[in-house]
Amino acid sequence: MIKSELIQIIAEENPHLYQSDVERIVGTIFEEITSALVRGERVELRGFGAFSVKHRDARIGRNPRTGESVEVEEKRVPFFKTGKLLRERLNDA
Amino acid sequence: MSSKTLTRMDLSEAVYREVGLSRNESAVLVESVLEHMSDALVKGETVKISSFGTFTVRAKSERMGRNPKTGEEVPIEPRRVLVFRASHIMKDRLNQSL
Numbered sequence: 001m002i003k004s005e006l007i008q009i010i011a012e013e014n015p016h017l018y019q020s021d022v023e024r025i026v027g028t029i030f031e032e033i034t035s036a037l038v039r040g041e042r043v044e045l046r047g048f049g050a051f052s053v054k055h056r057d058a059r060i061g062r063n064p065r066t067g068e069s070v071e072v073e074e075k076r077v078p079f080f081k082t083g084k085l086l087r088e089r090l091n092d093a
Numbered sequence: 094m095s096s097k098t099l100t101r102m103d104l105s106e107a108v109y110r111e112v113g114l115s116r117n118e119s120a121v122l123v124e125s126v127l128e129h130m131s132d133a134l135v136k137g138e139t140v141k142i143s144s145f146g147t148f149t150v151r152a153k154s155e156r157m158g159r160n161p162k163t164g165e166e167v168p169i170e171p172r173r174v175l176v177f178r179a180s181h182i183m184k185d186r187l188n189q190s191l
Contacts, residue, residue, distance in 0.1 A: 001133040080177030
């Protein structure tokens with residue numbers, strides 16, 4: 001499933017909404033999650049999962065091909081933990 | 094760094110502000126988006142949201158684990174796990190402020 005397919009399904013279920021409104025609704029949801037993470041906040045969606053940001057300190061890495069040392073800058077990486085309900089649904093036979 | 098946590102309520106509030114539907118309908122739509130994504134994943138589909146990221150279901154085969162308390166060996170059943178890979182756009186945005 002890609003974003004446009006998700007928008008299509010929601011639009012079909014809500015014939016009273018314009019397609020462009022549905023696009024904004026779906027876009028707003030993902031934008032809101034991303035901007036919370038950019039602010040360093042967590043997003044917890046019970047039953048689905050939680051998004052958070054982890055910090056990675058600067059370190060000296062190595063180019064595995066040449067063995068050369070390279071400085072890797074400090075960075076922030078997004079992290080997702082699957083919610084309990086979804087984890088269970090994935091494993092229900 | 095703030096320790097604030099956003100929930101469904103914040104997402105529906107954003108939809109309410111941006112699109113101008115009622116608060117109740119905004120909440121129903123947020124739920125519906127999460128529901129359809131979950132359903133697709135449960136069916137084993139990959140869910141790809143451009144400029145956000147990709148959710149993939151991976152099958153893990155059975156392996157032996159150990160009860161850390163008793164040291165006893167127990168089989169860990171084969172299971173399916175969900176993996177989220179953030180898009181480059183999201184990763185770049187997270188690191189712009191550094």
